[in-house]
Amino acid sequence: MSLSLRLVQVVGKVLQKMGRGGSFPGTLGLKLDPQMISKFRMPKIVILVTGTNGKTTTANLLAESLHQSGLKVVHNRKGDNLNVGIASLLAMNSDGHYRIQADACVIEVDELTLYHQFKALHPSHLVVHNFFRDQLDRAGEMETIIRRVEEIIRDFKGTLILNGDDPNVVRLADQAKQARVQFYSVCENAVSQNTTDEASEGKFCPRCGNRLVYDYYQYSHIGRFYCERDDFGKIQPTVYVHSIQYDRHTFQALGKSFHSFMNTIYAIYNCAAVLTVMRDLGLDVDHANQVFKTFQMKEGRNEVFELSKPCIINLIKNPTGTNEVLKYILKDEQEKNVVIILNDNDQDGCDVSWIWDAHFERLLKGNVRHILTSGKRAYDMALRLKYEGLEEKVMVKEKIEEALEFLEKDECPSYVLSTYTALHSTRHLLRKKVVR
Numbered sequence: 001m002s003l004s005l006r007l008v009q010v011v012g013k014v015l016q017k018m019g020r021g022g023s024f025p026g027t028l029g030l031k032l033d034p035q036m037i038s039k040f041r042m043p044k045i046v047i048l049v050t051g052t053n054g055k056t057t058t059a060n061l062l063a064e065s066l067h068q069s070g071l072k073v074v075h076n077r078k079g080d081n082l083n084v085g086i087a088s089l090l091a092m093n094s095d096g097h098y099r100i101q102a103d104a105c106v107i108e109v110d111e112l113t114l115y116h117q118f119k120a121l122h123p124s125h126l127v128v129h130n131f132f133r134d135q136l137d138r139a140g141e142m143e144t145i146i147r148r149v150e151e152i153i154r155d156f157k158g159t160l161i162l163n164g165d166d167p168n169v170v171r172l173a174d175q176a177k178q179a180r181v182q183f184y185s186v187c188e189n190a191v192s193q194n195t196t197d198e199a200s201e202g203k204f205c206p207r208c209g210n211r212l213v214y215d216y217y218q219y220s221h222i223g224r225f226y227c228e229r230d231d232f233g234k235i236q237p238t239v240y241v242h243s244i245q246y247d248r249h250t251f252q253a254l255g256k257s258f259h260s261f262m263n264t265i266y267a268i269y270n271c272a273a274v275l276t277v278m279r280d281l282g283l284d285v286d287h288a289n290q291v292f293k294t295f296q297m298k299e300g301r302n303e304v305f306e307l308s309k310p311c312i313i314n315l316i317k318n319p320t321g322t323n324e325v326l327k328y329i330l331k332d333e334q335e336k337n338v339v340i341i342l343n344d345n346d347q348d349g350c351d352v353s354w355i356w357d358a359h360f361e362r363l364l365k366g367n368v369r370h371i372l373t374s375g376k377r378a379y380d381m382a383l384r385l386k387y388e389g390l391e392e393k394v395m396v397k398e399k400i401e402e403a404l405e406f407l408e409k410d411e412c413p414s415y416v417l418s419t420y421t422a423l424h425s426t427r428h429l430l431r432k433k434v435v436r
Contacts, residue, residue, distance in 0.1 A: 002039075004032040005098065008091045023080050026087030037083070038120035040090045041097075045071070045104035046122055047277060050111045050149075051129030051169075053321045055081070057301055058129055058270045061261075061291060063106040065274055068287040071103040078299060081108040086117060111145055118152045125280070126153065127161040127273055131168040132220060132320040133201060133354070142168065142201055150175040161276050163269065164235045165222050167202035167212060171232075174207070182280055184272040185237040188224070189244040191265050192216040196223075198323055198359065205232045218265050219327075220320045239276045241268055254285060261295040262302060263331075266324055300423045302328070305430040307408050313416040313430065315423055316340075317348070319357035322417070326359060329415050330366045337410060338368055339403050340385075341375040341418040341426060348419045352377050361388040369412055370395055374403040375422050404429055 012025035029036045049059040063075035074093040094100050133142050153176040163169045164183030173181045202221030210229045217223035226233040243252040246263040278285050300315045316322040344350050371393045373381040378398050385394050397403040407414045
C-alpha cells in the first residue's frame with residue numbers, strides 16, 4: 001500500500017465533504033510523487049478524448065453511453081484535463097495499490113499536454129475530434145501540436161478514432177502504422193456550404209502540398225475534401241452520418257435513426273465520434289441513443305439559466321468555436337441581449353488578438369437589443385465590435401456582476417459568451433439569480 005496515495009485520497013475525501021477539492025489532490029500527489037500517474041493500473045478500456053473544440057461534450061456523451069451499457073466508468077466530467085486534474089481523477093478512483101476501480105476510463109486530455117500523459121495512461125483508444133488555431137501564445141501554431149501528436153502515436157497499437165472530415169486529423173493515420181484506424185464523417189446537409197469565409201487551416205495536402213479540393217464545408221475547414229494528386233482524404237468511414245433533420249433533432253447512421261441532443265452541426269459530430277467508439281467496442285449503439293435523447297448541456301456549453309427570461313451561457317476561446325456559437329445565437333429570431341466576457345489570464349491565453357478572426361459582424365443581422373462587454377479586456381472587445389458597426393448597441397460593464405444585473409432587469413432573453421477563467425464564476429452568479 002502506498003502511503004502517499006492514501007494521504008492524497010484522505011485529503012481528497014475531506015475536501016469533497018467540504019464541497020471543495022478540484023484538482024488539489026492531484027497537485028499534492030504529483031508533488032509527493034512526480035511519477036504517480038504512470039503507477040496506476042488501468043482497466044482494459046481506456047479512452048482518451050482530445051482536440052481543440054468539443055472534447056468535453058464528446059467525452060461526457062461517451063462516458064454516459066458506456067455507463068448506459070452497464071460498465072462502471074471513471075471520467076473527468078468537468079473537463080479537468082491537465083496533469084493535476086487527471087492525477088486527482090485517478091487517485092480518487094483507485095484502491096491503495098493504484099488499481100483503478102472501474103471497467104473503463106474516459107479521460108478528456110488537453111491537446112497541448114497529451115504527449116506528457118499518453119504512455120502513462122496506457123490508452124486502448126484515442127479519439128481526436130478536430131484541430132483549430134487556439135491560444136497562440138500558449139499553444140504556438142497548430143502545426144506544432146499536430147506534430148507532437150504524430151510523434152506519440154507512431155508506436156501506438158490501440159485504436160484511433162478520427163474525424164474524417166478534418167484534414168489536420170486525417171493526416172494522423174499516415175503516422176500511426178501499428179494502430180487500427182476508424183473514421184467518422186458527416187454528409188452534406190442544410191448548413192453545408194460550397195465555399196467558406198471562416199479561418200481555414202486545412203487548405204493543403206500534408207502529403208504533397210497540393211491544394212485540397214472540397215465538395216462542401218460544414219464549418220471552418222471541416223468538410224468533405226480530397227487531394228487530386230494522391231487521394232488524401234478519400235476515406236471509408238466506420239460511421240457515416242446522413243439524412244440530418246435539424247428541425248426534428250434526428251440523423252441516421254449505421255442503418256438506424258438517432259436523436260441529436262442539439263440542432264447544430266458540431267453536436268452531430270459529437271454523436272458521430274461516440275457511435276464510432278461504441279461500434280468499435282462491440283456495444284449496442286442504442287445505449288448511446290438513449291443518452292443522446294436525455295443529455296443536457298452543462299458546464300457552460302449551451303447551459304440554460306432561468307432568470308427573469310432564459311439566459312444561455314457558452315464558453316468561447318478561439319475563432320472557430322466563437323463563430324459556431326454566434327450561428328447558434330442567430331437561429332433565435334426573437335429579440336435578445338448578448339454579453340461577451342473577455343479575460344486574458346494564463347488559462348485564457350494572454351493574446352486576445354483571436355477576437356479579430358471571429359465573425360462578430362454576424363450580430364448585425366441578429367435581432368440584438370444590447371451587447372454588453374465585460375471582463376479584464378472589456379474595452380478591447382468593445383473596440384472590436386465598434387469596427388463592425390455595432391457601437392450603438394455596445395455597453396461596457398467591466399464587472400460581470402453589473403452585466404448580469406442589467407440582463408435581469410432588462411427582462412429580455414439573453415446569451416452570455418465567456419472565456420475560460422470567467423466561466424465558472426459567471427455560472428455561480430447566474431445560479432444565484434435563477435428564479436425559483
